[in-house]
Amino acid sequence: MSPTEQALSARSAARALRASSTAERAQALQRLAAALIERQDELLAANAADVAEGQIAVAEGRMSPALAARLKLTPGKLATLAQGVRAIAAMPEPLGRVLAARELAEGLVLRQVSSPIGVLLVIFESRPDVLPQVAALALKSGNGLVLKGGKEATHSNRALHRVLVEAIAPLPAGCVELVETRTQIAELLELDQLIDLVIPRGSNSLVRHIQSSTRIPVLGHADGVCHVYVDAHADLDRALDIVLDSKCDYPAACNAMETLLVHRSVDPAPFVEALRRAGVTVHERPEDWHTEYSGLECALRVVDDMDHAIEHIHAYGSGHTEVIVTRDPVAAERFLEQVDSACVFHDCSSRFADGYRFGLGAEVGISTARVHARGPVGIEGLLTTRWILRGRGQRVAPFSSGEAAFTHRELEV
Secondary structure: OOHHHHHHHHHHHHHHHHHOOHHHHHHHHHHHHHHHHHOHHHHHHHHHHHHHHHHHHHHOOOOOHHHHHOOOOOHHHHHHHHHHHHHHHHOOOOOOOEEEEEEEEOOEEEEEEEEEOOEEEEEEOOOOOHHHHHHHHHHHHOOEEEEEOOHHHHHHHHHHHHHHHHHHOOOOHHHEEEEOOHHHHHHHOOOOOOOOEEEEEOOHHHHHHHHOOOOOOEOOOOOOOEEEEEOOOOOHHHHHHHHHHHHHOOOOOOOOEEEEEEEOOOOOHHHHHHHHHOOOEEEOOOOOOOOOOOOOEEEEEEEOOHHHHHHHHHHHOOOOEEEEEOOOHHHHHHHHHHOOOOEEEEOOOHHHOOOOOOOOOOOOEEEOOOOOOOEEEOHHHHEEEEEEEEOOOOOOHHHHHOOOOOOOEEOOO
């Protein structure tokens, strides 16, 4: 099929999906979760081909080690994916929820109800585990989905898509369409009458390119420049643990710490030593504080006080995730209130900024935008609303002439 035909297929399937029952969608997701485990040998074999090609690409300088690190699937990852899909299946029905109800006049009742956005185009790099996560969220929320994964994960994405389509039947296969080439993406980005939202997950250059190449609304983040600020009143053992986890747990992740800010009354030497022992290169005078290293590197800056730390975050951060480590509850609350990022934490790792860890089941991405959705985007971020009005033959003319009057009485939801 052409990209336009795939978008049309996703649009048609989305309407069928919206008409499906809660049980039908939940059962399809349970079958998908089971298939991820039952067919793991098939999935891991396909992934092994991508990993092997990725290692060659790294050796030849055609792929960064950070990108290659995101490729690998394991039995543990598949088990976690299955657990997340089951969690999504068990969530309350998100569609048709009445958010507001109002009597406009006698016998004329208006309700605002939750509704799918429509058709999503999700473009992602490297990580094949994104495919079942995003598909599960789209299916639960009644949205059609067109997916484009990176060429470095072609074998994995094909296998995962095949398993998914077979598992969700009898829901229409067009619920989740897979495209594989850049030329197909270029065509899809022109289809603003068929695609309702684009969600790019990947490098800064990918996100910037998508944002400049389409009239379709784009949701996502270009950078993950996350900070940990060690306050004057921090528990230093706790701070060391948080810093090491934030940087080293998964350095390629967008929620990994990229800059460590240390209050001038705190000796930075133990942090530098601990990071270096963990294999991290610490840049104490970087050329650019905006850098997202996506590997075992980070920047370090000694700041005069919290105001200086917040000023630095707002000047150089990407609005993703920021952490304060302190035993002072007043300082903690001020930091949480004043730092204008999607996720702001006290005394815990930046790596908690994740849809699965937030209890969303999974995430379609993390948004640093301030419109529609912010932070890890789960099912709620894939919904919009519709207005449903039920009447008894009322006309506007009597209200315009003053013969009839609005009551605008709020009703219980």
